[in-house]
Amino acid sequence: MSMYFTPLPSTDDNRYFEGLWARLFGQFIQSAREKAGLEVESAAWLADMCPQEWASIEAGDLLPTSREQLELIAVALDIKWATMASIVAMCRQAWGIQ
Numbered sequence: 374m375s376m377y378f379t380p381l382p383s384t385d386d387n388r389y390f391e392g393l394w395a396r397l398f399g400q401f402i403q404s405a406r407e408k409a410g411l412e413v414e415s416a417a418w419l420a421d422m423c424p425q426e427w428a429s430i431e432a433g434d435l436l437p438t439s440r441e442q443l444e445l446i447a448v449a450l451d452i453k454w455a456t457m458a459s460i461v462a463m464c465r466q467a468w469g470i471q
Contacts, residue, residue, distance in 0.1 A: 387469075390466060391466060391467055391468075391469060392433060392467075394464045394465070394466040394467035395433040395434070395436055395464070395467035396432070396433030397433070397463075397464050397467070398430075398433065398436065398460065398461070398464040398467050399430055399431040399432055399433040399434075400431075400433075401460050401464070402430055402431055402446065402450070403431040405450040405452055406431070406450055409450050409451055411449070411450070413427050413428055413431070416449050416450065417449075419445075419448070419449035420442075420445040420446050420448070420449040421445055422442075422445075430446075433467075436467055436468060443457055443461060444457075
C-alpha cells in the first residue's frame with residue numbers, strides 16, 4: 374500500500390518549526406566559522422556577503438536562497454559541498470521542505 378503525504382498548511386506551529394530549523398542551520402554555520410577561526414566579517418567577505426547578512430544567517434533570521442549562496446558559504450568555511458548538502462538536507466524544514 375502506498376501513502377502520499379502533502380505539506381501541511383501554513384500555521385503558526387509550522388512557522389515556529391521552520392524558525393527552529395533555521396536557527397539550527399545557523400548554529401551549524403556559526404560552529405563551522407568558529408572552527409575555521411574566522412570572524413563574522415572575514416567569513417562574510419569570503420562568501421561575498423555583508424557581515425549583517427552572515428550574522429542573520431547564524432541567528433536563523435535569514436536563509437540562503439540559492440545553491441550559489443550555499444556554495445559560497447561552504448567555500449568560505451572550507452566545508453566540502455557534500456557536507457553542506459547534508460546540513461541543508463537535515464535542516465530542510467527551515468526552507469519549508471518536508
